[in-house]
Amino acid sequence: MADFIASLWMEDVPVPLQTWARQRLGTLMDKALAKHNLESTTQTYTYVSARRLLVCVEGLPTRLAGSRTEKVGPALSAPKAAVEGFLRAHGVKGIEDKKNYHTVEHTRGTLVAVTVEHPSRQVATLLPSCLESVLLGLHWHRSMRWGWSAFTWVRPLIGIEASFDGKALAGGFYLGHSGKAESPSWRAKGKGLDEALFLPNQVRDSQRPAITHKAYLAQLHKRGIIMDSGERQEHLQQGIHKVLAKHQLSPRKDDGLLAVCAHFCERPHPVLAEMTPETMTLPPEVIEVVMRGQQKNIPLYDKTGTLSRHFIAVVDGNNKGKAEKTIIDGYQRVLDARLTDARFFIERDMSCELESFVGDGLDGIVYHAKLGSMRDKAHRLRTIAGKLADSVGVDSQQAGRAGYLAKADLASQMVGEFPQLQGVMGSLYVQGSESLALAIRQHYDPVGDEQPCPRESLGQLIALADKLDHLVGFWLLGEKPTASKDPYALRRASVGVVRLCLTSRWSLVLSEVCAMIVALYQEQGFLKDKRQPQSALAELYTYIVGRLRGVLQTEGLPLRAIDATLSRQQQQTGGLIALADTARTLSAFLADDDKKGEGGLISVYRRVERIVQQEKSDKGKVQEAALQEKEEKQLYRAYQSLSQQLGKDETTRPPIDEQLAGLRALGVPLHGFFERVHVNCEDSALRNNRLRLLAGVKGLFDGVADFATLQGKQES
Amino acid sequence: MTFQDIILRLQHYWVEQGCLLLQPYDAPMGAGTFHYATSLWALGAQARRVCYVQPCRRPADGRYGDNPHRLQHYYQFQVLLKPSPSCVLPCYEGSLRALGLDPDVHDLRLIEDDWESPTLNAWGLGWEVWCDGMEITQLTYFQQVGGFDCAPVSLEITYGLERLALYLQKKESVYDLDWDGRGTTYGQLFHAHERDYSFYNFNYADVAALRREFKEAEASCGRLLACQPRALYPAWDDCLRASHCFNVLDARGVLGVHERQAHIARVRDLARACAQAWLDHKDDSTKEKKHG
Incomplete structure (x- = not known):
């Protein structure tokens, strides 16, 4: 058994594509090995760094044993041309050349077959074609040509090292020639080709190729290159730990930036740098964005979570003799320069009031060609927030102002430069109460399914107004999300609406709010052609309720409880909070009832349902006088009192938990009934009467909740 | 190293690499790429090697001379290598050595930065080069210009001379840059231009x-x-x-x-x-x- 090692040395492997490339490399290699039946004993390992892709295959035989396979062709009775064609393709002269083919019996008739001999081969002679198919099969998301190459790759490929069992593969990879229509391929020799485009297979920095996968990794290690990305990250972590030994500082936990920095270099080496005191007077959010986004520097925090003056820059440490002081100095100066730029923008922005951005700046920012500018949006948000304020207990004037200013910072120079700071800059620039600033900052929340909602009600209100305005506008334009495409993030906005309603516990009637928003759009002259938006709004409501299903599921509620709730929502308008409460109550009820097993309500309902469905009652009224047994009389009385308690009008019914309690009380006589009373008796009048009683009981259950769904029929 | 030294050394280095030394084009343009010696020469099959300084104008970037890092007029040193050579990075690193920057001592990093010019209908793939965190050069492999495929592909190397000088001279403001080593600063030469042109571009035009x-x-x-x-x-x-x-x-x-x-x-x-x-x-x- 021997190892195959192939290292592709490139000018650069862009960080966002590294993981993808590594996985794809392994898949392609295995596919190529399988083509030669080489994959059964092997194990493939792949690695990626900022400069190279490496694939190692362990456990290859050095010689592939000879074998023979049978190839079956067309039926002997098929047209002669087909039979001859097949035979000639396999080296048989023709139909008369009988000793070189045979026939096999098959349900399709007598078929022509030939035996194909696979001679024994040196595996080393097969590997170039495997490597070639990997090189030609790795289609990057974006790739380029260079020089005269016809070959395309993410960045120029500048060298290849490939060896098997300690011997370099013969030949090299020819990149093709775009001017001479020569295709890229592995060539045994570079003769006659454009030398500049031929990458000879060579082993760098060592006289002989490594024999094993592990030995090769060790060789690279010696040259200061860590190929394993996990190890590289670990190396960086330890380095940071060492650098911070004397400081009570640490990076943010699970900082994804660490992984990015580990991918940037072949041997990440952290250095500790610090900002000037003047710089630290800028808002920490601004510093963090510049540091992380532009410079990929790692911010540090003290024990209280306050941003420190110190930060970490990660440099590539694979060359000895770096001038660490100069490098640190460089990183400090760049960060300071970038932050000076930011300070300049902030001072410019603050030379006028935030209000003034709405009039001039936002007018020039298009929200959507058919939905107006961001200024139009600001005006709508002011009205929506103002109108809803009273019903949710927020000062309407303040709500209006918050709505009006929420998007103002989009016109500021800072947000123009650093879009991630939208909301944050507005909150820093606005003159007014703290809750106003907080509302502006948090109104984009919740940005993800897991991200938090605004904490204060003003922020919740503006966030809700923003999302509903967005949803209504784009929904009426017909930009509905599909499973794969949602360019306007309507799914996210809908999940936001659901989570905001559940967090705030506001029982807003969404249909009314949405209709009000449509009217606002139309007053501004948009969506004029949507004269009857009701059906689209109903569809939107259904979509939002669909997201409620997901949100409640993440809360841990069983689908049975959620679906039983949603199947019963009467009109397409109700508040989300009522639906959520019902689902939660049903969920608690289920948890309790499931524990009781046979003695639970679900189980007894199932029994009632089975009898009623099998025997088919005639839907007549129960004849009280005709009831005989004590138990059936008890059940009847309990049934009557509960029907009265619940009443016929659904809107005046007591809360669902009281209704469920009523059903539970009915459970006792029901159990007694089933123990003592024989429904299917000889006397048909009596049987009918009992069936009527059970049908009535089932009706009570069905009136309270969708028990068919609750018992989980769909799930089984 | 003075501003004019940087120009002289880059010219010298790239001429040694076989480049034709052209002079700036005499028309206002947003980037050195618009010089016909890059934009047009990148098309067609003929091999070319050329370098030149090009003054660039980006009216919207003016800051009335108030911002130490932003200018509406600045200088690029532009190199076009066609076809792109097989030893791009060593060749580029040589130019840094010529400027006294030893790549073995500093932290040089390639940051993926693909380039697209909607007005030139051109695009390419390449990087920003960072030296100790400072962006000092842009390297681009032209794939298309004017909507036509480039064959062969050219490599464009663009040095932002002010940035490079800020780094080499360790100055905080572009206006403090030493132009000639005899007391002439960048500010003396161009501050008034920046102010005047900012008024023109933003207010008077x-x-x-x-x-x-x-x-x-x-x-x-x-x-x-x-x-x-x-x-x-x-x-x-x-x-x-x-x-x-x-x-x-x-x-x-x-x-x-x-x-x-x-x-x-x-x-x-x-x-x-x-x-x-x-x-x-x-x-x-x-x-x-x-x-x-």
Whole structure:
């Protein structure tokens, strides 16, 4: 058994594509090995760094044993041309050349077959074609040509090292020639080709190729290159730990930036740098964005979570003799320069009031060609927030102002430069109460399914107004999300609406709010052609309720409880909070009832349902006088009192938990009934009467909740 | 190292690498790429190596001379290597050594930064090069120019001279840069220009006249390309003129979103027509595929 090692040395492997490339490399290699039946004993390992892709295959035989396979062709009775064609393709002269083919019996008739001999081969002679198919099969998301190459790759490929069992593969990879229509391929020799485009297979920095996968990794290690990305990250972590030994500082936990920095270099080496005191007077959010986004520097925090003056820059440490002081100095100066730029923008922005951005700046920012500018949006948000304020207990004037200013910072120079700071800059620039600033900052929340909602009600209100305005506008334009495409993030906005309603516990009637928003759009002259938006709004409501299903599921509620709730929502308008409460109550009820097993309500309902469905009652009224047994009389009385308690009008019914309690009380006589009373008796009048009683009981259950769904029929 | 030393050393280094040393083009342009020695020469099959300094104008980037890092007029040192050589990075690193920056000592990093010019209808893949965190160069492998495939592919190397000088001289403001080592600073030479041009670009420029000029340049470009024999270079000047008018109008803040897009598309059409004319020219005819 021997190892195959192939290292592709490139000018650069862009960080966002590294993981993808590594996985794809392994898949392609295995596919190529399988083509030669080489994959059964092997194990493939792949690695990626900022400069190279490496694939190692362990456990290859050095010689592939000879074998023979049978190839079956067309039926002997098929047209002669087909039979001859097949035979000639396999080296048989023709139909008369009988000793070189045979026939096999098959349900399709007598078929022509030939035996194909696979001679024994040196595996080393097969590997170039495997490597070639990997090189030609790795289609990057974006790739380029260079020089005269016809070959395309993410960045120029500048060298290849490939060896098997300690011997370099013969030949090299020819990149093709775009001017001479020569295709890229592995060539045994570079003769006659454009030398500049031929990458000879060579082993760098060592006289002989490594024999094993592990030995090769060790060789690279010696040259200061860590190929394993996990190890590289670990190396960086330890380095940071060492650098911070004397400081009570640490990076943010699970900082994804660490992984990015580990991918940037072949041997990440952290250095500790610090900002000037003047710089630290800028808002920490601004510093963090510049540091992380532009410079990929790692911010540090003290024990209280306050941003420190110190930060970490990660440099590539694979060359000895770096001038660490100069490098640190460089990183400090760049960060300071970038932050000076930011300070300049902030001072410019603050030379006028935030209000003034709405009039001039936002007018020039298009929200959507058919939905107006961001200024139009600001005006709508002011009205929506103002109108809803009273019903949710927020000062309407303040709500209006918050709505009006929420998007103002989009016109500021800072947000123009650093879009991630939208909301944050507005909150820093606005003159007014703290809750106003907080509302502006948090109104984009919740940005993800897991991200938090605004904490204060003003922020919740503006966030809700923003999302509903967005949803209504784009929904009426017909930009509905599909499973794969949602360019306007309507799914996210809908999940936001659901989570905001559940967090705030506001029982807003969404249909009314949405209709009000449509009217606002139309007053501004948009969506004029949507004269009857009701059906689209109903569809939107259904979509939002669909997201409620997901949100409640993440809360841990069983689908049975959620679906039983949603199947019963009467009109397409109700508040989300009522639906959520019902689902939660049903969920608690289920948890309790499931524990009781046979003695639970679900189980007894199932029994009632089975009898009623099998025997088919005639839907007549129960004849009280005709009831005989004590138990059936008890059940009847309990049934009557509960029907009265619940009443016929659904809107005046007591809360669902009281209704469920009523059903539970009915459970006792029901159990007694089933123990003592024989429904299917000889006397048909009596049987009918009992069936009527059970049908009535089932009706009570069905009136309270969708028990068919609750018992989980769909799930089984 | 003074500002003029940087220019001299880069020129010297790249001339040694076989580059033709051209001089700045005498028309306002947004980047050294617009010089015909890059934009047009990148098309066609003929091998080229060229370097030159190009003053660039980006009217919207002016800051009245108040911001130490932003200018509406600055200098690029531009190198075009066609076809791109096989030893790009060592070759580039050599230029840093010529500037006294030892790549083995500093932290050099390639940051993925793909380039696209909507007005030139051109794109390429490449990087920003960071030296100790400071972006000092842009490297781009041109894939298309004017909508035509580049074959062979050229490598464009662009040094932002002010940035490079800020780094080498360890200065905090571009206006403090030492130009000649005899007391002349960048500020003495250009601060007044920055202030004056910021007022012009943002406040004074005659919008109606610029709109007129844009149209005239556009019409003239088409007319010159249609003449027999054609007049490609004056047509290219018209394309640059239209592009610059657009940039000033944009800085002046008078273009709405749609109008802006429309202007970009119109400049792009001019660039494409010139590229087409260049490729049709007998001396440089190749078998490029046309796109769209």
